[in-house]
Amino acid sequence: MSPSTVSRVLTGVGYVSAATKEKVLKAVDELGYNPNGVARSLKRAKTQTIGVIVPDISNPYFVRVVRSIENCVSKSDYNLLLCSTDDNASKEETFLRILRERRIDGLIFAPSRLELGSALKPFLDANIPVVLVDRTITDVEVDTVVEEGEQSSYRLVQSLIEMGHERIAIVNSKPYISTSIERQRGYERAMLDAGIPIRPQYIQHGRFDQETGYLCGKRLFTLKDDRPTAIFATNNSILYGLMLAARELLIRIPEDISLVSFGDLEYSELIFPRVTAILQHPDRVGTTAAEVLLARLNHTHVEEVQKTRRIVLPTDFRCGTSVRNLRD
Amino acid sequence: MSPSTVSRVLTGVGYVSAATKEKVLKAVDELGYNPNGVARSLKRAKTQTIGVIVPDISNPYFVRVVRSIENCVSKSDYNLLLCSTDDNASKEETFLRILRERRIDGLIFAPSRLELGSALKPFLDANIPVVLVDRTITDVEVDTVVEEGEQSSYRLVQSLIEMGHERIAIVNSKPYISTSIERQRGYERAMLDAGIPIRPQYIQHGRFDQETGYLCGKRLFTLKDDRPTAIFATNNSILYGLMLAARELLIRIPEDISLVSFGDLEYSELIFPRVTAILQHPDRVGTTAAEVLLARLNHTHVEEVQKTRRIVLPTDFRCGTSVRNLRD
DNA sequence: CTGAAAGCGCTTACAG
DNA sequence: CTGAAAGCGCTTACAG
Numbered sequence: 245m246s247p248s249t250v251s252r253v254l255t256g257v258g259y260v261s262a263a264t265k266e267k268v269l270k271a272v273d274e275l276g277y278n279p280n281g282v283a284r285s286l287k288r289a290k291t292q293t294i295g296v297i298v299p300d301i302s303n304p305y306f307v308r309v310v311r312s313i314e315n316c317v318s319k320s321d322y323n324l325l326l327c328s329t330d331d332n333a334s335k336e337e338t339f340l341r342i343l344r345e346r347r348i349d350g351l352i353f354a355p356s357r358l359e360l361g362s363a364l365k366p367f368l369d370a371n372i373p374v375v376l377v378d379r380t381i382t383d384v385e386v387d388t389v390v391e392e393g394e395q396s397s398y399r400l401v402q403s404l405i406e407m408g409h410e411r412i413a414i415v416n417s418k419p420y421i422s423t424s425i426e427r428q429r430g431y432e433r434a435m436l437d438a439g440i441p442i443r444p445q446y447i448q449h450g451r452f453d454q455e456t457g458y459l460c461g462k463r464l465f466t467l468k469d470d471r472p473t474a475i476f477a478t479n480n481s482i483l484y485g486l487m488l489a490a491r492e493l494l495i496r497i498p499e500d501i502s503l504v505s506f507g508d509l510e511y512s513e514l515i516f517p518r519v520t521a522i523l524q525h526p527d528r529v530g531t532t533a534a535e536v537l538l539a540r541l542n543h544t545h546v547e548e549v550q551k552t553r554r555i556v557l558p559t560d561f562r563c564g565t566s567v568r569n570l571r572d
Numbered sequence: 573m574s575p576s577t578v579s580r581v582l583t584g585v586g587y588v589s590a591a592t593k594e595k596v597l598k599a600v601d602e603l604g605y606n607p608n609g610v611a612r613s614l615k616r617a618k619t620q621t622i623g624v625i626v627p628d629i630s631n632p633y634f635v636r637v638v639r640s641i642e643n644c645v646s647k648s649d650y651n652l653l654l655c656s657t658d659d660n661a662s663k664e665e666t667f668l669r670i671l672r673e674r675r676i677d678g679l680i681f682a683p684s685r686l687e688l689g690s691a692l693k694p695f696l697d698a699n700i701p702v703v704l705v706d707r708t709i710t711d712v713e714v715d716t717v718v719e720e721g722e723q724s725s726y727r728l729v730q731s732l733i734e735m736g737h738e739r740i741a742i743v744n745s746k747p748y749i750s751t752s753i754e755r756q757r758g759y760e761r762a763m764l765d766a767g768i769p770i771r772p773q774y775i776q777h778g779r780f781d782q783e784t785g786y787l788c789g790k791r792l793f794t795l796k797d798d799r800p801t802a803i804f805a806t807n808n809s810i811l812y813g814l815m816l817a818a819r820e821l822l823i824r825i826p827e828d829i830s831l832v833s834f835g836d837l838e839y840s841e842l843i844f845p846r847v848t849a850i851l852q853h854p855d856r857v858g859t860t861a862a863e864v865l866l867a868r869l870n871h872t873h874v875e876e877v878q879k880t881r882r883i884v885l886p887t888d889f890r891c892g893t894s895v896r897n898l899r900d
Numbered sequence: 901c902t903g904a905a906a907g908c909g910c911t912t913a914c915a916g
Numbered sequence: 917c918t919g920a921a922a923g924c925g926c927t928t929a930c931a932g
Binding site: 245246247248249252258259260261264283285286287288289 | 903
């Protein structure tokens, strides 16, 4: 029996008589033959692999993004090669290089900075579809699925202002991450529109992690003269850190200080107080990104090259009990 | 310039003159050459890939297991191919087959049932190291890293009994998952040792998920005659579901019913009441499993074949405020 | 319907 | 120190 025949049986492509087919399958079963997918990938120039690069797979937000990507692409026989960058540019570059070498068929990527330079070039040159999630970049045109950030933040801060807050602090990540920038902009614009001056000491920058929330929280909570009456946490991890700091310093929310956040905590139903927050939809982000990518993957043959898509998903506003009404 | 020379420069193996080396590197840079890892994998019969199969990547426990595996193996240049089975046996088999075809170098796997039959055979026949995490199997000898289950559960239930509880229910997963079995055994032995009869209606089986906790919670909370005074949640998701059900039915913990659990909720510092629980150490589980796997991967050449390792990591007991003392 | 042949892009002894 | 050749295990036109 020739390799060609076996291949035809196993791939189901080409003519094979029922008799040989059966013989082949029997032999496969008896010998415990298992086809070599690496050789197949080399020949077909397709690996059935999608690379996923996120800042941190242990952040519940990205967990859900990744999970919905997996659900989506596994139906089309793709597997996920997963990488966490910790928002570290050099790790990020390494992963991009490795994934390119591994000849992934597509990439879903939450970039750590607004300008990637040539980091994505190998993929674009090789015509490998890339979809950015959660965060965008400015120097390359590429499909993107993000959640609305500036207007949502504006609304969130506005809700504080409406309750009479003026001393509003913000704890944010780096000024070169798109989500960080947009949320900052929403904050600043809301303050500006209300004619409230922004005090430099109220603007805290760190990382999108719990430690930043904790440390900045301690700093803000213990300001001598002009302690803020409210704090805007720009993501779930920062919010968590802030709440830990508040708990430790016996600062009550909202009695002593008000809190709002972009993105919600896991298990928020069990956490008191319910934080007034912008609700994100990581499942939708992941699913949409996967769909955009699959569409590209299925249309590479056809010369129907689609335009770059930039999808901005809407968020929701949830009014909680973490904001004190200063106008009472 | 021959491919052999280029290869020698890029892999750093073999003799190359400094001059040609430089020329090669320059050309690589200018042409944007990116080596094909698939071809390399085929030739070397090594893919630098570790397959990870868990029931659910969105469960915080497995999130942390996976993250620590990634941290560990990425230092040795391995990438992770990630799969969620939803504890579905057929998905599990498919993933095992796919990962075998993809020629992963090693597998870290939380099996969905105690007896896998021949599902792992292709890996063992091909001498590909497999490490089980969190859960064990009975029909194949293979490296395993789990957390102590029976004695921990015994202690947990005992702590209820010491507070005067006798009507103790358990909400558990399937009787063919090793963790489920062990936790059940701990429960039953604690009851037996205390001479407390086990009532069938107090033993609820579902899945290790939030829905099971929620539905069984509702069922137990609304029992007419003999509502339990305490419930043992056998994992974090079940605990979460139980707490949601309690919240919905306005059942106070511990005033109306006591709660203990195997494994803790994320953000438990912010959740009231603090649940008396067995604390697990997913980071340790992931790291240990990765180390065991890496040890195997590094010793395949040497004929120093190690014995199968079965590592049982200790848990911790945390006394919370979710148990009412009936002896007061 | 089946098989021989070429080739995917590397690596690795081997010869020079 | 460098290059020619073989081969990893498939798939895919092509010939028969």
